[in-house]
Amino acid sequence: MTTDGLSTGDLGLPGAKQRIIQEFVPGKQVTLAHIIANPDPELCEKVGLDGGGAIGVLTITPAEAAIIAADAATKAAGVRIGFVDRFSGSLLLLGDLADVEAAVRAAADVLRDVLGFTPAPITRT
Numbered sequence: 141m142t143t144d145g146l147s148t149g150d151l152g153l154p155g156a157k158q159r160i161i162q163e164f165v166p167g168k169q170v171t172l173a174h175i176i177a178n179p180d181p182e183l184c185e186k187v188g189l190d191g192g193g194a195i196g197v198l199t200i201t202p203a204e205a206a207i208i209a210a211d212a213a214t215k216a217a218g219v220r221i222g223f224v225d226r227f228s229g230s231l232l233l234l235g236d237l238a239d240v241e242a243a244v245r246a247a248a249d250v251l252r253d254v255l256g257f258t259p260a261p262i263t264r265t
Contacts, residue, residue: 169258170209171229172199173248176265177237189222189232194240196233198247203229205255209247216246 176183176195184191196219200206209231210224217239222232233243244262251257 167201167258168205168251168256169201170198170248170251170260171201172197173244173260173262174198174264175237175240175244175262187232189234192234193236194234195222196231196240196244198231198233198244200229200231200251200257203227205229205251205257206231208255209251212250213243213247217242219243 174197176197178193179189179191179195181191184195189195196213198206198209200209204226206224206229207226210221210233213219213231213233214221217235219233219235219239222234224231231247233240233247235243241262241264248259248262252259
């Protein structure tokens with residue numbers, strides 16, 4: 141690997157460089173659906189969230205579907221959106237534990253049942 145991020149390879153040319161390109165090919169899936177019950181205050185501070193009873197963490201592909209998940213979640217339960225990113229597909233939901241659980245489940249259900257996404261199991265710590 142050279143200092144400019146290019147790898148040298150045997151391309152049949154002396155000193156030829158080979159560029160490696162990674163592509164992101166999205167499918168329709170919820171790759172992570174996790175609930176953090178009673179998050180540590182330091183964790184909340186480090187990630188810029190005001191603490192509370194629970195945090196719901198979802199990662200969704202394609203990323204724009206995070207907007208749809210956020211809409212479904214906030215309509216289903218009394219949660220606040222801590223963060224949503226239509227470029228990475230990240231969604232953080234804040235609220236009491238019961239509301240966050242209901243919101244994460246509702247978001248996952250809408251993505252699966254209405255849009256045909258492949259779901260991830262909802263996990264909890």
